[in-house]
Amino acid sequence: MENAIITKHLTKEYHGFKANDNIDFIVKKGAICGLIGRNGAGKTTLMRQLLGLCEPTKGEIELLSINLTNARCKTGSLIETPTFYENMSVYENMKIRGMLIGLSNMHNEINHKLKAVGLESKKNSKVKSLSLGMRQKLGIACAILGNPELLILDEPINGLDPIAIKEVRNTLVEMNKQGSTILLSSHILGEMEKIATDYAFLVEGKLVNRLTREEIESKHIDLESYFVELVGGEDNE
Numbered sequence: 001m002e003n004a005i006i007t008k009h010l011t012k013e014y015h016g017f018k019a020n021d022n023i024d025f026i027v028k029k030g031a032i033c034g035l036i037g038r039n040g041a042g043k044t045t046l047m048r049q050l051l052g053l054c055e056p057t058k059g060e061i062e063l064l065s066i067n068l069t070n071a072r073c074k075t076g077s078l079i080e081t082p083t084f085y086e087n088m089s090v091y092e093n094m095k096i097r098g099m100l101i102g103l104s105n106m107h108n109e110i111n112h113k114l115k116a117v118g119l120e121s122k123k124n125s126k127v128k129s130l131s132l133g134m135r136q137k138l139g140i141a142c143a144i145l146g147n148p149e150l151l152i153l154d155e156p157i158n159g160l161d162p163i164a165i166k167e168v169r170n171t172l173v174e175m176n177k178q179g180s181t182i183l184l185s186s187h188i189l190g191e192m193e194k195i196a197t198d199y200a201f202l203v204e205g206k207l208v209n210r211l212t213r214e215e216i217e218s219k220h221i222d223l224e225s226y227f228v229e230l231v232g233g234e235d236n237e
């Protein structure tokens with residue numbers, strides 16, 4: 001099977017501190033890979049490197065088996081707190097994103113994605129009037145616009161209510177069925193378990209383990225206990 005993401009020896013140092021340390025990472029096309037790690041483990045740094053938002057100190061990145069610039073154009077993302085044009089409407093912000101990615105069928109696609117995240121009623125509202133959770137929904141709607149081949153989502157359900165979480169979950173599963181490979185991080189392991197096909201565990205910048213859903217199911221692994229054991233529990237502060 002082809003791979004959507006390959007990293008080799010990927011390292012990011014900040015003043016000698018390794019936020020990502022020699023990461024060899026593969027995500028197969030068609031997967032929903034859950035990136036798991038404690039605060040500061042290096043999840044966002046890895047995603048930022050994949051997206052070209054920060055330069056690797058060392059190592060290589062391959063995305064979608066094509067030229068990296070082209071691959072990044074086929075990648076939708078949500079990293080940290082998304083920024084928008086505050087005085088423009090939700091629809092207008094999405095239209096800008098649509099123009100950037102050369103979206104055809106703009107109107108229908110924007111409406112479809114706003115509906116998918118439950119934000120259609122705010123379509124004409126200015127972004128500055130949105131709540132935190134609504135902004136997060138808009139960030140997700142922008143990320144999934146045009147059904148990108150690869151989706152990189154850093155804690156996408158942060159700040160969402162239970163109904164919104166369900167809507168986003170269903171949307172991601174649907175996007176995956178339609179061909180999007182997804183890399184996502186979340187601290188809510190129970191939610192991750194509902195959709196992830198495999199997991200990558202980061203500890204102090206290092207990729208320390210991988211698990212597939214099949215392994216979890218066949219070996220009756222409790223993800224939370226597994227994670228606590230892997231990172232050394234509360235004594236590891």
Ligand SMILES: Nc1ncnc2c1ncn2[C@@H]1O[C@H](COP(=O)(O)OP(=O)(O)OP(=O)(O)O)[C@@H](O)[C@H]1O
Pocket residue numbers: 014018019037038039040041042043044045046
């Ligand atoms: N621009 C930066 N300058 C210096 N250090 C940084 C920078 N960005 C990240 N770091 C450090 O790199 C480490 C990894 O940070 P990162 O944001 O990747 O972690 P994370 O796993 O996403 O954490 P969280 O779950 O809290 O979001 C942290 O120790 C962080 O302080």
